[in-house]
Amino acid sequence: MGQTLTRFALLGFGWLSLFLGFVGIFLPLLPTTPFLLLASACFMRGSPKIANWLLQHPHFGPIIDNWQRNRAIDRRIKRRANVFIVLSFALSIALVPALWHKLMLLTMAVVLLIWFNRLREIEPVARAPENT
Structure with missing residues (x-):
């Protein structure tokens, strides 16, 4: 049970x-x-x-x-994720009216980007058939 x-x-x-x-x-x-x-x-x-x-x-x-x-994360996925993180936070910061909301979102974006970019990357070449 x-x-x-x-x-x-x-x-x-x-x-x-x-x-x-x-x-x-x-x-x-x-x-x-x-x-x-x-x-x-x-x-x-x-x-x-x-x-x-x-x-x-x-x-x-x-x-x-x-x-x-x-x-680890694939380098291409990491680059794409960075672009979308920046774009989505920039859009959110532009849309919210209160200054403290903008500052909070900016702080969250910086913390997220620092954490995310510290993750290890794996080279796309490592998955190529000749390397496996």
Whole structure:
């Protein structure tokens, strides 16, 4: 009974994280990658079949695989993420009227960019077939 409840909770959190990660593709300030990694972790413990499906996904799979194997992010994805982080925060800062909101968003952007850019990068060449 306890294992079944744990499995359902993990599946529920996994699907919720996957949904939030998908929504994060389109909404600024909602991060996609952390939700995908959380979904993958939940599915690995709750349903290896769904975890495998997510790992085989053509767009999300390589991101998760790089993180699981190397604790690193592909350089191209990191560059793209930096651009979208800056654009989404710039848009948000431009739209909010209060100065303290602008300062808070600017502080959040700086902290996020510092943390994110400190993550290790993996060279795209490392995944080339001749290197594996």
